[in-house]
Amino acid sequence: MKNFTLITLMLCAFTLSSVNAQVVIGKPNLGFTQACASESFNTYNVTFVFSPPAALTGSNQFIIELSDETGDFATPTVIYSSPAGSVTTSPATLTFSLPTTIAGEAFKIRIKSTSPAATSSSSDSFAAYYKIQDTPFTINNLIESAVFCSGDSYLLTIDNPGGPMNDSPLQYPSLTFNWFKETSETTSVFVASGQSLEVTEAGTYFAETNYGTCTSNSFSNKVVITEAASSETNTSISSSLGNPYCHEIGPTILSSIQGESYQWFKDGEQINGATDQMYETNEAGAYSVIVDLGDCSATALIDLENSGFNSSIDVAEINELEEGETLTATVTTTAISPQFQWFKDEVTIAGETNSSLDITASGNYKVIITQNIGCSSTKEFVFRVTEQFPNVEKIPNIVSPNGDNINDTWIIPKEFTSGSETQVMIINSQGKTVLNTNDYQNNWPENLSFKDVNPVYFYIITPKNSQTRKGSITVVK
Known part of the structure; x- marks a missing residue:
């Protein structure tokens, strides 16, 4: 009987010990609604309760597991493990970072303990993206317009490779892209996904890196695409170093829209051998290119400056x-x-x-x-x-350049002076022309020297679209 009592007591103690070794972890409470991580920010908090705290052993760790983008935990990812024995009180808050490859709208996390082993229910779902590229990028070689022939199409592509002037998102294989068409100055509609877009409808288009509901600075320039209304139309040229660019840095690359063939010109003269979509130069000038689009053609112009500033x-x-x-x-x-x-x-x-x-x-x-x-x-x-010249009515025939500010110069009607393109000629008595201008400033005579007393000069005023006036001028001192 004594042995039976001892065994019973031992079983009870073992049962109580087993019960005390269990812990229950509550549903994780997220400290955020969506996780838009980047190189500059990737820190998030989760809070949870567990009971009883006394059940935890000194070796216990709390682990945060991340589901896939659909919320499934079949192959979870461990994103945080606490140091052994570091979390002993409830509620507890853990801080974690997200993987740089994360992208989706329905992630969940859950909390696990190791000693004793326990697993919480999953958290609410949340959108999570790591914005590995978060700067503007270029499409269409930064050319702001493009043209396609009627019944044809135009291919818009994201520019690559990247460089100092263009952090191309194509450098990051994990990224995907969405294309949009503007419906107004402030609204747009989704068109398609992918690294390029075949456009068959005129409009303004742009691309964004697909970071879901997270806002981002990873978007492209806008391109206005038109359908050619005739066999010839106009478009634009871009300069890789901008315009103006600094010639000391080195040459810039001029780019045209895509076409079947090209011919470049500088200051109206054909550039021999310049028959590619791009043309490299380190000279200022008026550049143009004729682009053969197949059933139509386009001409583009740029007045290139290399001074480095505006x-x-x-x-x-x-x-x-x-x-x-x-x-x-x-x-x-x-x-x-x-x-x-x-x-x-x-x-x-x-x-x-x-x-x-x-x-x-x-x-x-x-x-x-x-x-x-x-x-x-x-x-x-x-x-x-x-x-501003005084608007006299008649052409005077006397000038007295004696410095008294009265008739010092030959003041004629304003309709014949500077800006009217009127030719004004003054001839001396020997037949020598002393003034011949199409920009008369009401300033004759200037520095006039003569030996005769009251010399006589003759004028011929020839307006652009009016009758010629002729007469004489006597210079009185």
């Missing part, structure tokens, strides 16, 4: 200045640490080295912008400032 000026080529008025000319430029030098009538204006110039006198002006950092180059703008 500049503009906010004044016209010809500006009229009223009396007492100040004209301010301002240059805007992308040059690095630009230097400015202003000129009037080809003479340097001392002290004027800023991006703007206040002008109070007529003359021929010029500004030179210089970039000495990076791409050493210059760009210049030339413009003219004229004084």
Whole structure:
């Protein structure tokens, strides 16, 4: 009887020990709704409860398992294992990272313990993508337009290989791509998936790396594709180094749209041997290419600059200045640490080295912008400032250049002065031409020297589309 009692007590103790060795793990609670991982961010949290904490042994580890993209755990992936004995209290929060190949909309995770062994139910499903490429990329060689002949098609492709100017997503074999067509400035529709798209309908198209519901910067430029309405149409040319580009870096590659054959031109002259889709050059100029598309052709143009920077000026080529008025000319430029030098009538204006110039006198002006950092180059703008001439009614026949500001110069009606393209000729009494211009500035006589008293000159005014005027001018001092 005593032996029976001892055995019974031992069985009870063993049963109680077995019960105490069990642990139950609750459903994982995700600290996120979707996981859009990248090189700059790949840290996520999950919280769970387990009971009883006393059941855990000192060697226990908590493990996070990741399902496949459909939520199935047939072949789970271990994405985290805690150090032995490090988690002893409930609730617990674990931090993990996702594999760089993850891509899908319905992943799940679950928690397992090793001592004692237990497995939680699975978490809610979540979208998860690792954005291994997350920068804009190019399609169609960055050419913004393309053409296909009526009844034909045009093939859009993602540019490859990658390089400093283009982080091509084709460098990453795990990625897939979606193509879209714009329906408005802010909306688009999905067209197809793949590394290329055969377009049979005019419209604006672009591609995105397929990161599902995760937002991304991995998208392409947009290409406007048209169907040729005639046998000849126009498109564009791209420059691999941009336009302007820096000639010191090396040549740029000009690219046209895809076609059956090509012929390149520079400044209107055919370039011998330039019959490929791309043309390499390190010279500025007006380039064009004729692309044979089969049943039609396309012509593309680019005015290529190799100065390395863009500049503009906010004044016209010809500006009229009223009396007492100040004209301010301002240059805007992308040059690095630009230097400015202003000129009037080809003479340097001392002290004027800023991006703007206040002008109070007529003359021929010029500004030179210089970039000495990076791409050493210059760009210049030339413009003219004229004084607003008084609009006299008649052509005067007397001039008195004595400095009293009255009839000092020969002032003629405004319709014959600068900008009217009127030819103005003045001839002395010996028949010698002393003035012949199509841009008269109401400034004759300038630096006139004569020995005769009150010499007489003769004028011939020939307007572009009007009757010629002739007469005499007496110079009185």
